Amino acid sequence: MTGKPLDLTPLYHALHAQFGKRVRRDEPLARHTTLQLGGPADLYVTVQSAAELAAAVSLAKAHGVPVFLLGGGANLVIAETGIRGLVVANHARKITFAGEIVRAESGAILPRLSNLCAKHGLSGLEWAVGVPGTLGGAVVNNAGAYGSSIADALIRAELLTAAGTQAWQPANWFEYDYRTSRLKRGKTRAVVLQAELRLSPAPAAEISARMQAFTARRKSSQPPGATVGSMFKNPPGDYAGRLIEAAGLKGFRVGRAEISPKHANFFVNLGGASADDVITLINTARETVRQKFGVELELEIEIVK
Numbered sequence: 001m002t003g004k005p006l007d008l009t010p011l012y013h014a015l016h017a018q019f020g021k022r023v024r025r026d027e028p029l030a031r032h033t034t035l036q037l038g039g040p041a042d043l044y045v046t047v048q049s050a051a052e053l054a055a056a057v058s059l060a061k062a063h064g065v066p067v068f069l070l071g072g073g074a075n076l077v078i079a080e081t082g083i084r085g086l087v088v089a090n091h092a093r094k095i096t097f098a099g100e101i102v103r104a105e106s107g108a109i110l111p112r113l114s115n116l117c118a119k120h121g122l123s124g125l126e127w128a129v130g131v132p133g134t135l136g137g138a139v140v141n142n143a144g145a146y147g148s149s150i151a152d153a154l155i156r157a158e159l160l161t162a163a164g165t166q167a168w169q170p171a172n173w174f175e176y177d178y179r180t181s182r183l184k185r186g187k188t189r190a191v192v193l194q195a196e197l198r199l200s201p202a203p204a205a206e207i208s209a210r211m212q213a214f215t216a217r218r219k220s221s222q223p224p225g226a227t228v229g230s231m232f233k234n235p236p237g238d239y240a241g242r243l244i245e246a247a248g249l250k251g252f253r254v255g256r257a258e259i260s261p262k263h264a265n266f267f268v269n270l271g272g273a274s275a276d277d278v279i280t281l282i283n284t285a286r287e288t289v290r291q292k293f294g295v296e297l298e299l300e301i302e303i304v305k
Contacts, residue, residue, distance in 0.1 A: 035076070039079060045088055136193075223260040223266050257281050
């Protein structure tokens with residue numbers, strides 16, 4: 001970031017007046033990401049409801065301070081320089097049920113949401129049982145697994161717009177495609193506050209069996225430890241992991257970052273890796289696959305510098 005440094009003191013005091021000790025300066029973000037790396041946030045605040053989320057974002061906007069929203073900490077590679085401005089950790093996790101309709105705040109953790117739906121005899125989120133993200137991130141990224149995605153269940157979502165207003169938008173407004181939406185593509189700037197999903201009644205035992213099967217598949221094919229999740233989107237008609245493996249890069253290391261020997265689309269922090277190590281691995285995989293197969297791999301994760 002160039003130019004005059006931001007004066008964050010007025011925002012710090014405004015946030016502290018509302019959120020107390022939940023506001024911190026220079027919070028190490030490695031503590032809050034699944035890859036366990038990343039530098040500090042200038043300011044960091046934890047919110048516990050959709051109303052608090054809207055308030056924190058609006059305060060930052062009123063003070064002219066950029067905001068980065070942190071959900072489950074998956075799908076992120078944060079540079080060692082950290083994030084300038086305010087990082088809002090979204091712990092808004094209220095979940096309510098009304099028949100086949102589920103309303104959940106955007107910080108709801110996907111595996112917990114999946115398990116609660118199963119207990120209520122509602123099918124449609126079994127795929128999310130092992131996805132380490134939040135509902136808000138799923139709405140933005142059209143998260144999914146095993147042939148299903150959040151777009152299949154979403155009715156509508158409430159957004160805090162760039163203008164500071166709150167509005168519900170129907171699922172078709174998001175213009176969903178494979179692992180993307182109009183929000184992820186940057187066509188509209190907004191924060192997801194909460195969402196409504198329509199699921200299908202089913203026997204709890206059947207739902208549980210599907211979830212157990214998905215969990216077993218995940219454990220057998222994906223590495224444990226500090227990973228970012230799937231690094232690249234699968235190209236049409238192929239798999240990113242297959243291409244990276246065919247390029248001879250399974251097990252390839254840079255520093256303490258490794259392309260997993262178990263699944264080549266998973267990059268692992270072996271302990272002590274830097275963001276630069278991971279970014280070098282990303283660039284190596286993309287360039288090698290491009291040269292060998294003429295395929296341009298597209299990131300599924302976000303690199304934050």
